[in-house]
Amino acid sequence: MLLQRAYAKINLTLDVLGRRDDGYHEVDMVMQTVDLSDVIWLEPREDGEITMESASSSVPVDERNLCVQAAQAFRRRTGFAGGVHIQLEKNIPVAAGLAGGSSDAAAVLRGLNQLAGAGLTLDELADIGAEVGSDVPYCVYGGLAIARGRGERVARYPHVPSMYAVLLHPRLFVSTADVYRGLEPSDFTSSPRSEEMVRCLVEGDHERAVALVYNALERVTLSLYPELRALKERVTSIAQRPVHMSGSGPTMFVLTPVQTHAQRLYNALRGIMKDVYVCRFVGGYHQAHAPS
Numbered sequence: 001m002l003l004q005r006a007y008a009k010i011n012l013t014l015d016v017l018g019r020r021d022d023g024y025h026e027v028d029m030v031m032q033t034v035d036l037s038d039v040i041w042l043e044p045r046e047d048g049e050i051t052m053e054s055a056s057s058s059v060p061v062d063e064r065n066l067c068v069q070a071a072q073a074f075r076r077r078t079g080f081a082g083g084v085h086i087q088l089e090k091n092i093p094v095a096a097g098l099a100g101g102s103s104d105a106a107a108v109l110r111g112l113n114q115l116a117g118a119g120l121t122l123d124e125l126a127d128i129g130a131e132v133g134s135d136v137p138y139c140v141y142g143g144l145a146i147a148r149g150r151g152e153r154v155a156r157y158p159h160v161p162s163m164y165a166v167l168l169h170p171r172l173f174v175s176t177a178d179v180y181r182g183l184e185p186s187d188f189t190s191s192p193r194s195e196e197m198v199r200c201l202v203e204g205d206h207e208r209a210v211a212l213v214y215n216a217l218e219r220v221t222l223s224l225y226p227e228l229r230a231l232k233e234r235v236t237s238i239a240q241r242p243v244h245m246s247g248s249g250p251t252m253f254v255l256t257p258v259q260t261h262a263q264r265l266y267n268a269l270r271g272i273m274k275d276v277y278v279c280r281f282v283g284g285y286h287q288a289h290a291p292s
């Protein structure tokens with residue numbers, strides 16, 4: 001039995017450059033792994049089947065699950081014919097903008113690489129991951145990175161910013177496709193702020209980094225769900241800090257470099273919401289077989 005952790009990500013910047021002919025959008029975004037994680041166990045199966053189970057009722061356990069899709073893609077691309085049983089402990093909220101499903105898929109790719117003794121590099125696993133979803137290549141690596149293209153072109157930075165994120169998950173299902181569809185030409189930009197964000201993080205200029213946080217999808221999600229706009233205003237007045245959305249939402253986050261401040265924010269926000277998490281920024285994987 002092999003264990004892999006699948007970490008959540010937040011988007012520190014998310015700029016959209018435009019709509020592409022294939023229906024996807026050209027994005028430019030700073031991604032950061034946080035220490036909220038699902039747990040995945042992989043067990044070889046003698047009969048060559050791919051099966052899975054999860055105690056969570058909010059994810060399917062058949063081919064619709066990104067874990068199963070990742071295992072299928074791995075077998076297709078490597079010729080590995082072995083079976084596997086996947087057990088998923090779901091801790092990351094589903095369809096939340098935290099890339100939970102993508103991270104699970106990436107964890108399955110890393111795990112199967114070990115189980116099959118295939119010896120693929122992280123770059124090769126990321127390439128397989130692109131078949132499963134736009135966020136999967138980034139999730140294969142994790143850590144601090146800029147993702148471009150439709151998300152699959154990943155530039156990694158070895159720095160781990162000393163920062164905490166307080167995450168709030170309003171119990172609401174948001175469709176990523178609907179949110180991208182709601183973008184208007186005025187949401188597009190030709191000057192993304194990702195490199196400046198990374199520079200601030202690497203130089204330790206936390207206040208400037210916090211001020212630079214931006215997500216072009218936020219306008220769409222907040223207009224599709226007016227109750228989220230009201231919640232954001234309430235959280236902003238409690239936190240007395242900027243509140244931002246991750247991915248296509250609805251998860252929001254508040255950043256602080258000070259752990260005790262993060263804990264105080266958690267205590268204050270737990271008063272109005274159930275699903276609040278204090279997370280630390282964490283680094284990514286450097287080799288296909290071991291975390292940093």
Ligand SMILES: C[C@](O)(CO)[C@H](O)COP(=O)(O)OP(=O)(O)OC[C@H]1O[C@@H](n2ccc(N)nc2=O)[C@H](O)[C@@H]1O
Pocket residue numbers: 011014023024025026027029097099102132133134135136149150151176177180247248
């Ligand atoms: C919102 C983000 O999470 C930010 O990190 C990602 O851009 C979304 O990544 P994801 O969930 O892995 O996305 P996919 O599963 O590949 O695509 C879901 C849907 O989102 C839309 N989509 C996604 C990525 C992208 N660059 N442009 C898009 O328009 C497409 O309609 C697509 O059908």
Ligand SMILES: Nc1ncnc2c1ncn2[C@@H]1O[C@H](COP(=O)(O)OP(=O)(O)OP(=O)(O)O)[C@@H](O)[C@H]1O
Pocket residue numbers: 058059060064065066067093094095096097098099100101102104105135176247248249
């Ligand atoms: N292992 C999985 N975990 C979570 N959702 C999954 C999984 N497999 C498939 N799904 C489906 O994928 C959809 C999106 O789930 P996910 O939690 O990855 O969204 P997300 O956090 O918004 O991702 P992203 O930030 O990449 O857009 C849901 O409809 C869910 O049913």
